Amino acid sequence: MSNILTAQNVTKRFGGLTAVSTLDIEIPEKSIYSVIGPNGAGKTTFFNCITGFYHPEEGNIVFDNRTILGLTSDQISQRGISRTYQNIRLFSNLTALENILVGQHALLKSTLFGPIFGLASTRREEADALKEARRLLAFVSLAGKGDLLAKNLPYGDQRRLEIARALASKPKLLLLDEPTAGMNPNETEDMTKFIRRLRDELGITILLIEHDMRVVMGISEKITVLDYGEKIAEGTPKDIQGNERVIEAYLGRGSAAQITA
Amino acid sequence: MEHESKTPWWLKALQTGLIGGVVAVLSCLIGMIESFHERDIIAGQITMGETVLLLIVITFSYFSSRGTEDTALPKRLTSGALTGLVTGGLVAGLVLLGKWVNLREILVNASPNLYKILTFEMENTTTALAYLLIAGTVIGLLTALLHLIPTVWRRAVIYGLTIVSLIALLQDLIRITLTRFPQITEALAWMFGSRGQEGLSVNGAIAVFLIVTALNYASATRGDSIRSRVRALPTGTQQGLRWGSWLLLFAFLLIWPRIAGPYLSEVTNGIGLFILMGLGLNIVVGYAGLLDLGYVAFFALGAYTMAVLTTTGGEITANFEWTFWQALPAAIFMAVLAGVVLGIPVLKIRGDYLAIITLGFGEIIRIMFLSDFLKPYFGGSFGIVLIASPTFGNLRFNTPQTLYYVILAGCLLALFVAYRLRDSRMGRAWKAIREDEDVAQAMGINLTSTKLLAFAMGAAFGGLGGAIFASKLSTVYPHSFVFLVSINVLALIIVGGMGSLPGVIVGALLLVGLPEFLREFSEFRNLIFGALLIAMMLSKPEGFLPEAVHRRELHEADNAANTAGT
Numbered sequence: 001m002s003n004i005l006t007a008q009n010v011t012k013r014f015g016g017l018t019a020v021s022t023l024d025i026e027i028p029e030k031s032i033y034s035v036i037g038p039n040g041a042g043k044t045t046f047f048n049c050i051t052g053f054y055h056p057e058e059g060n061i062v063f064d065n066r067t068i069l070g071l072t073s074d075q076i077s078q079r080g081i082s083r084t085y086q087n088i089r090l091f092s093n094l095t096a097l098e099n100i101l102v103g104q105h106a107l108l109k110s111t112l113f114g115p116i117f118g119l120a121s122t123r124r125e126e127a128d129a130l131k132e133a134r135r136l137l138a139f140v141s142l143a144g145k146g147d148l149l150a151k152n153l154p155y156g157d158q159r160r161l162e163i164a165r166a167l168a169s170k171p172k173l174l175l176l177d178e179p180t181a182g183m184n185p186n187e188t189e190d191m192t193k194f195i196r197r198l199r200d201e202l203g204i205t206i207l208l209i210e211h212d213m214r215v216v217m218g219i220s221e222k223i224t225v226l227d228y229g230e231k232i233a234e235g236t237p238k239d240i241q242g243n244e245r246v247i248e249a250y251l252g253r254g255s256a257a258q259i260t261a
Numbered sequence: 262m263e264h265e266s267k268t269p270w271w272l273k274a275l276q277t278g279l280i281g282g283v284v285a286v287l288s289c290l291i292g293m294i295e296s297f298h299e300r301d302i303i304a305g306q307i308t309m310g311e312t313v314l315l316l317i318v319i320t321f322s323y324f325s326s327r328g329t330e331d332t333a334l335p336k337r338l339t340s341g342a343l344t345g346l347v348t349g350g351l352v353a354g355l356v357l358l359g360k361w362v363n364l365r366e367i368l369v370n371a372s373p374n375l376y377k378i379l380t381f382e383m384e385n386t387t388t389a390l391a392y393l394l395i396a397g398t399v400i401g402l403l404t405a406l407l408h409l410i411p412t413v414w415r416r417a418v419i420y421g422l423t424i425v426s427l428i429a430l431l432q433d434l435i436r437i438t439l440t441r442f443p444q445i446t447e448a449l450a451w452m453f454g455s456r457g458q459e460g461l462s463v464n465g466a467i468a469v470f471l472i473v474t475a476l477n478y479a480s481a482t483r484g485d486s487i488r489s490r491v492r493a494l495p496t497g498t499q500q501g502l503r504w505g506s507w508l509l510l511f512a513f514l515l516i517w518p519r520i521a522g523p524y525l526s527e528v529t530n531g532i533g534l535f536i537l538m539g540l541g542l543n544i545v546v547g548y549a550g551l552l553d554l555g556y557v558a559f560f561a562l563g564a565y566t567m568a569v570l571t572t573t574g575g576e577i578t579a580n581f582e583w584t585f586w587q588a589l590p591a592a593i594f595m596a597v598l599a600g601v602v603l604g605i606p607v608l609k610i611r612g613d614y615l616a617i618i619t620l621g622f623g624e625i626i627r628i629m630f631l632s633d634f635l636k637p638y639f640g641g642s643f644g645i646v647l648i649a650s651p652t653f654g655n656l657r658f659n660t661p662q663t664l665y666y667v668i669l670a671g672c673l674l675a676l677f678v679a680y681r682l683r684d685s686r687m688g689r690a691w692k693a694i695r696e697d698e699d700v701a702q703a704m705g706i707n708l709t710s711t712k713l714l715a716f717a718m719g720a721a722f723g724g725l726g727g728a729i730f731a732s733k734l735s736t737v738y739p740h741s742f743v744f745l746v747s748i749n750v751l752a753l754i755i756v757g758g759m760g761s762l763p764g765v766i767v768g769a770l771l772l773v774g775l776p777e778f779l780r781e782f783s784e785f786r787n788l789i790f791g792a793l794l795i796a797m798m799l800s801k802p803e804g805f806l807p808e809a810v811h812r813r814e815l816h817e818a819d820n821a822a823n824t825a826g827t
Binding site: 051052053072073074076077078082083085089091092093094095098101102103105106108109110111112114115116118122126129147149165169 | 677678681682684685686687688689690692693696697699700701702703704705706707708714718810
């Protein structure tokens with residue numbers, strides 16, 4: 001299986017702090033891949049490097065066999081990478097449906113003249129976009145809530161709406177930043193199933209940041225563990241569970257020895 | 262107040278009363294009451310000055326007696342009465358103070374005439390003071406009682422009173438306009454009293470109040486059933502009704518200058534130009550959230566382009582002598598160009614910084630037109646004269662009543678474009694940028710082109726407005742394009758409701774139209790205005806007609822069901 005995303009030697013510094021250090025990651029196509037690590041390990045910074053929010057000082061990121069280094073976030077989105085955010089960032093004063101329609105922006109063509117003169121092509125495009133948006137809304141089981149303002153939706157719905165918005169741009173790679181944060185066990189269970197569905201039904205590669213180990217171990221095919229910006233372990237869930245350095249990073253020095261003993 | 266505060270309720274009522282009293286005393290001491298006293302609201306009965314004082318007491322007692330849903334009646338009544346008493350007391354204190362000390366040496370407006378108004382022209386001061394206190398208390402009590410009336414009735418009564426005072430204030434205008442129709446002279450005399458009198462007559466006031474209140478009550482109680490009955494009609498009939506009402510409105514707009522006469526048409530034209538600018542700035546600020554404080558620059562550029570290209574005389578060297586219609590596209594183009602030129606350097610700048618830069622840009626354009634260096638081209642402070650009027654065949658649009666149609670056409674065009682863009686792909690992209698620029702970009706929106714397009718669209722409307730403005734006055738001076746114009750346009754958008762198209766129209770009517778009629782209060786205009794704006798921002802921060810949530814999901818489903826059914 002080929003790799004859809006390859007990060008080589010990626011380094012991102014903020015002043016004297018190295019948030020991500022010489023990181024190498026290879027993400028196979030149509031896999032579910034997790035990045036875990038304690039708070040401040042540089043997981044979200046790495047996400048921001050992939051999506052063009054930050055530009056790494058060193059290294060290279062190759063997506064779909066082409067480098068995406070130096071591209072702006074809208075160009076990267078158009079290449080086929082979409083994401084959600086750790087603290088939900090919906091367009092809160094737009095309706096749920098409009099949020100999804102914005103997600104389709106790059107796939108639509110009309111500019112000024114089409115809508116002003118009501119051209120047939122524009123109207124068809126809009127009708128199709130609306131249909132697709134409604135389909136996505138139903139896909140994340142929010143049917144009937146499309147006309148509510150995003151800010152008025154309950155928390156769990158907002159999380160799913162954010163995923164629907166990310167899906168609207170028809171990405172090949174979806175980055176989910178803590179999708180189950182703040183959810184109860186039932187909701188977490190649902191979300192886990194949903195993520196697996198995304199991969200199985202839509203064939204989207206999933207890159208995941210997650211703190212809930214049950215989720216991570218349950219659905220990931222491969223895991224990379226970061227600590228202080230550096231990769232300390234990589235492998236299948238099984239490899240990671242027994243890895244001493246990982247346990248140490250999470251629980252502190254000495255704990256690993258106690259647990260394994 | 263959602264959370265329980267520690268201050269006891271009676272202290273709060275006292276505080277509110279004190280504030281009300283200070284407001285009342287201040288409005289006396291700046292001369293507002295005295296100068297308003299010269300005008301009658303109801304002929305021979307109540308003057309404008311008395312109305313203002315009354316309004317102050319009512320407003321403050323209303324808020325102090327508002328409480329929560331379950332506040333007990335005695336508490337409310339005491340609160341209202343207490344507030345009224347304190348407010349009246351402070352005014353009484355002013356009268357008393359004026360008896361002992363000659364306030365006039367410092368405060369010029371503390372004139373004998375003012376005391377006469379405040380003491381109801383009574384000789385005996387003690388009785389007058391008692392009257393003041395009692396009046397305050399009684400008004401406070403009555404206001405508190407307002408809370409007892411069901412909301413529908415309360416709203417209807419408030420509407421009725423507001424309309425009565427509005428009609429009374431605008432009576433001059435209404436009379437002048439309506440005297441052009443001799444058929445209704447008698448009705449007018451009945452309503453407004455005999456000539457020379459001001460304000461409504463007593464029976465006129467009662468009639469207006471009863472009609473408005475009843476209408477409002479009916480629309481509040483029966484409105485729903487009528488609406489549902491309309492909704493029960495077949496789709497075709499409904500659409501016919503909607504088209505019919507639009508046509509009716511359009512026909513009214515077409516004949517408006519004939520009804521209104523030259524003066525009102527002139528005022529309407531002023532409002533129309535501000536609507537045009539408001540619609541343009543609404544795209545930049547309301548849709549895309551880019552705070553532009555130099556919007557007048559585009560207006561100025563449109564006006565000056567029109568002026569330079571069409572002028573047929575004066576001091577400047579240009580002699581293109583184009584017609585209005587030839588110069589119009591050029592004026593819009595220049596404004597758009599300026600929009601893009603301004604847009605490029607400020608692409609990465611957000612919020613407050615953007616506001617400052619655009620503000621500077623607006624000033625630069627004005628000073629450029631004012632400069633001696635460019636005097637041969639723009640005429641410096643003398644401006645440019647003899648600008649062409651629009652012509653159409655043999656028709657020349659050079660009077661307010663004819664120019665109205667050019668402005669109406671411009672407004673309708675701008676309204677149409679803004680309406681069509683609102684729910685288009687571009688409109689959504691603008692709103693997404695307004696909500697969260699970074700996320701919008703990560704959603705695949707190209708910030709550069711999207712922002713530039715917003716600036717360009719806004720500038721185009723401004724340029725169009727400016728071009729019409731120039732040929733309306735047939736002269737342009739740099740002085741017409743001061744910073745205050747930008748602020749006015751921004752204020753009308755905010756008052757109307759950010760991003761809302763009907764809001765722009767309502768905002769322009771309120772902020773540009775109303776002051777036009779209240780010109781005689783010019784001294785206090787800005788004060789009243791400021792107070793109204795603050796009150797509005799406190800009570801309705803989203804504006805009068807906020808942008809409605811656009812229902813598409815279920816609405817579309819309804820339509821689909823309808824078409825399937827037929």
